Amino acid sequence: IMRKYFILFYWLLFSLKIFISWGCSNQKLKIQDAQSQNVEFLIQQAKQLWEQRSDSSSVIKANYILGLVNEVEKNDKEIINMYSRSLFFQGMFLEYDKKKKDSLFLKGAEVAKYSVLNDSLFKSTFNRTIGDDEFKIISALSIAPKELVPSMYWWAKNKLWYLNNKPAIERINHRELLEVIMHRIIALEPDYLYGGPYRFFGLLYTRIPGLKLNQSETYFNQSLASNPEFLGNAVLMAEFYHQKAGNREKFHKTLQDVVNYDIAQYPELLTDNLFFQNKAAKLLESESSLFE
Secondary structure, eight states: OHHHHHHHHHHHHHHHHHHHHHTTOSOOOOHHHHHHHHHHHHHHHHHHHHHTTTSHHHHHHHHHHHHHHHHHOTTOHHHHHHHHHHHHHIIIIIOOOHHHHHHHHHHHHHHHHHHHHTOHHHHHHHHTSOSOHHHHHHHHHHTOOGGGHHHHHHHHHHHHHHHTTSOHHHHHHHHHHHHHHHHHHHHHOTTHHHHHHHHHHHHHTTSSTTOOHHHHHHHHHHHHHHOTTOHHHHHHIIIIIIHHHTOHHHHHHHHHHHHHOOGGGOGGGHHHHHHHHHHHHHHHHTHHHHTO
């Protein structure tokens, strides 16, 4: 109820501004036009807050606004992708309570999943495929169009982090879905988000029992080779691969190099790299306990 009042308040405020600016003219603004412009106003506010995400409160505010807009514009891919990514960021860097982190990752996954499953091209493929729903979803994902890459990525990324601390059987049960999504992204846009699909597989293959760890190493090395300037590739390789492989020296050196890295070299990555630097420092503080 409060969310509906919030949206109504913003709509009335924006409509009032338009009415005042038009003075006593006889022009009339259609309600749907006002709503559309109000949504755009909220989106711009969320974008500005996202750009200020070095301030944790800005991310939380952005997610609140995006959540409101998403209730009105459920099929807007720009909103959905921004919302899913921002939810992940909050869960990854700003929240420390495990239940709250999981709630953010799950919400991010569900929002992005909705976008994919309700895309017209995806539904067309799904409807002409023979089999049960699970098979039809996997089949449609395997040939999904390039425009679905962001939604598919944040669906899988949020889902994996949600499953990260769940029983191994849950990750095993979702393995095929996650692999199909990321292999499709590699086929369409392998360098998405600074080697994101390779980074994803590097993490995934440390969390599935029975797999050889060198698969994880191979994927992490691919992400590092293509995008060494994105510190997330090195930090996650240390956190997941080096830790599981027992490579304490490499773990320490990798993270120390991250901490000492001059993040001003790449202004476009400044905020993300800052958060990964902070994560690297915290992992170094926990090094002794992680290698007991």
